[in-house]
Amino acid sequence: MNISDIFVKLFSAPNVVPVLVGPTASGKTELIFELAQISKGNASFEVISADAFQVYRGMDIGTAKPSTDILKAVKHYLVDILEPNETFSAGEFIRIAEKKMEEILSRDKRPIVCGGSGLYITSLISGMHELPSADPELRRKKLGREELLSQLRLIDSESAEQLRSESDSRIIRRLEICSGMGLPMSEILKLEKLKSKFSFKVFRIEVVRKKLYERINKRVEEMFEKGFIEEVKRLIKDGINSDMPSQRAIGYREVHEYLEGKMSEEELKVLVAANSRHYAKRQETWFRHKIGNYESIRI
Numbered sequence: 001m002n003i004s005d006i007f008v009k010l011f012s013a014p015n016v017v018p019v020l021v022g023p024t025a026s027g028k029t030e031l032i033f034e035l036a037q038i039s040k041g042n043a044s045f046e047v048i049s050a051d052a053f054q055v056y057r058g059m060d061i062g063t064a065k066p067s068t069d070i071l072k073a074v075k076h077y078l079v080d081i082l083e084p085n086e087t088f089s090a091g092e093f094i095r096i097a098e099k100k101m102e103e104i105l106s107r108d109k110r111p112i113v114c115g116g117s118g119l120y121i122t123s124l125i126s127g128m129h130e131l132p133s134a135d136p137e138l139r140r141k142k143l144g145r146e147e148l149l150s151q152l153r154l155i156d157s158e159s160a161e162q163l164r165s166e167s168d169s170r171i172i173r174r175l176e177i178c179s180g181m182g183l184p185m186s187e188i189l190k191l192e193k194l195k196s197k198f199s200f201k202v203f204r205i206e207v208v209r210k211k212l213y214e215r216i217n218k219r220v221e222e223m224f225e226k227g228f229i230e231e232v233k234r235l236i237k238d239g240i241n242s243d244m245p246s247q248r249a250i251g252y253r254e255v256h257e258y259l260e261g262k263m264s265e266e267e268l269k270v271l272v273a274a275n276s277r278h279y280a281k282r283q284e285t286w287f288r289h290k291i292g293n294y295e296s297i298r299i
Helices: 003-011 028-038 068-073 090-106 118-126 136-141 145-155 157-162 168-181 209-225 228-237 252-259 265-290
Strands: 017-021 045-050 110-115 200-206 294-298
Touching: 003 017, 003 028, 003 110, 003 294, 017 028, 017 118, 028 045, 028 068, 028 110, 045 090, 045 118, 090 110, 090 118, 110 118, 118 200, 118 265, 136 168, 145 157, 145 168, 209 228, 209 265, 228 252, 252 265
Parallel strands: 017 110, 017 200, 045 110, 200 294
Antiparallel strands: none
């Protein structure tokens, strides 16, 4: 399928927002750039980035942010909007994404959602429960893991057991939600979801597994050539530590461990490539099972 055919496929329905999904290194950003070239310097669409980590400033190499040329060719939203010590959620993503879609349409352009963060995408297209915001007072207390689990157990013993081996940030968020709503998560999930006023159609980029893994390995090599280790060093110098939610992005915690002397540089590169491949496999599983209807774009 040539690029003109893909353009028509994506934008043929006038009242539907296209959603372009695919695993890491599948070519989403490159495809967006090629689509922009059809407009000869005046792209008829603008991009809502659905990437949980490209929202953070200073995390350019490890998250494979769009290049300057791509950002000039087509406007992107939800890129570089937060500092790495801040938190971001699916609810915040939906709130900003829907506002930006309205703004784009008001300028007689078409929005397209593009990314690989499965939770953000499914929450946007299928709706999500209205959940409490972060609790600044709880976060300021900086409670230890056992105290957090103890408090969560009082409201939702099942969640406390499920999250025992998860990060503190996930336990805190679950505690905020259950405390704020006065319900265990199992009951919250039974409540009616808030639905978007937009209609969406999902297009899934599919790449043969062997080719995808080759692309991932090449991307990881290029990341280190571009200075990925130096990028993490700058983050550490700015006070960013490996426990912060932003550092859950594939590769960042691995580099933190390398800088702590826990592995050699060669071992680091092998680990980041392996974890990236595992992540891509999880993404593909999510898209297959969590997104009901989609149309394939085979590359």
